[in-house]
Amino acid sequence: MSKQQTTPDGVEFVTVHGKRRAYIKTGSGPALLLLHGLACDRTTWDAVIPLLAKKYTVIAPDLLGHGLSDKPRADYTLGGYANGMRDLMTILGIDKVTVVGHSFGGGVAMQFAYQFPERTQRVMLVSSGGMGPEVSPFIKLIQAPGWEGVMRLLTLPGIRHVETAGLRALASYGGGPLRKYTRDLDEVATIVESWKDRRTRFAIRHLVRAVIDWRGQIVTMSDRAYLTDSMPMAVVWGRDDQVIPVRHASNAAALAPDSTVTVLPESGHFPHRDHPEEFSRLLDEFVTNSEPASYNRAKFRRLLRNGHAAPPPAALVSVGTA
Known part of the structure; x- marks a missing residue:
């Protein structure tokens, strides 16, 4: 059961399972779900939302425990967050999305794609967690x-x-x-x-x-990367990232060899804030030039049965010019 509210500044609220969640929804067209990182909120996307909303329906929530959303004693695991995003998309009447996740939000994006492949068209990871153990x-x-x-x-x-x-x-x-x-x-x-x-x-x-x-990131996509076989994936990183090493972009290229990987110069852990126009262009090109994933249960079953294959050699990482 849910109850929706809207404030004068455009932030909307919906109560799901007794917990209030804040989000921005703007624009029209194919749906983009923008997931912020640890200890941030939807405002991390402020510079790119107006650019993307010219062509897309943009949904930018405050994850539970962040921003204006409730901060209860609750499930703060990746699976719990993925379930919350599924519920939000359902309430908003959106069946399929391209999921864009920054830092911890990248982990949520990958978990969402893993749990709900039938609702995920593409994934873009931005300075994402889950690509290796190292972290600040x-x-x-x-x-x-x-x-x-x-x-x-x-x-x-x-x-x-x-x-x-x-x-x-x-x-x-x-x-x-x-x-x-x-x-x-x-x-x-x-x-x-x-x-x-x-x-x-x-x-x-x-x-x-x-x-x-104490040893670093526990959750990794390396054991399930083979399931991205038919899922378009793009990776964007800032060359000067001091939170999660930029070399993890090469890990992403090795784990998902068909992904496009771009490293932006003069950029840190927040490339979407450092270069909003370039980031929006990269995201638009990714959506425009890739076919949305089409969930096939038989293929998914076959991938699971065959299991994890050895990772291929690292793919070439392109460097942006922003």
């Missing part, structure tokens, strides 16, 4: 004992304002060799700001524990 040590620290207490202190009003102002000042640093380390700090400042909410900290910590341990 700062994310690993979220599961550390005492993290919540430290964050509670660091997000007190006076301290938080100094931190976020400092991060944004560093993010505006013009150029030079340090630029690749400072480029994403304005986004980090937004994340720190959101952590003033105890419920948000609770949700993020439970989410991280579901997908990361």
Whole structure:
């Protein structure tokens, strides 16, 4: 049972299974589902939504535990998020989508395609998790004992304002060799700001524990990549990504050899924010030039029975010119 609401600023809400979920829905045409990363929200897509909405129906939700969506004691696993997106698409009357996932959202996108191949036309992964174990040590620290207490202190009003102002000042640093380390700090400042909410900290910590341990990322697509045989896939990465190494783009090319992989220069962990026009062009070309996946149960059964084959040699990774 669901109950839908809309606010004057265009954010819509729907209550599913007693939990309120926020999302943006705009434009018309083929459906794109944009999934944000860990500790972010739908606003990470603000620069590309108007560009994409000229040609597509764009749905950008706040995942449960993020943004304006509820932050309950709930299932924060990839499977739980995939189920939530299936429910949202059903309520909106959308049967099939191209799923675009950034960072943790890339893991959700892959899980959605795995659980609901009959509803997935294509997948685009943006600086995605699930391509290898390595991840920034700062994310690993979220599961550390005492993290919540430290964050509670660091997000007190006076301290938080100094931190976020400092991060944004560093993010505006013009150029030079340090630029690749400072480029994403304005986004980090937004994340720190959101952590003033105890419920948000609770949700993020439970989410991280579901997908990361001290050795790095737990969840990987490598054992199920063969199921992408008939699923069009594109991968976009920022060359200066300091959160998930850019070399994971080559892992993606090896695991899904028919995928198109583009590495954008002068870009960090958020290539869709660093180069919105180029990113929108890449996504549009991907949708325009690929046939949507057609789910065939017999073929899916055959792939599962044959199991995992040895990964092929790494495919060529193209470098963008943004």
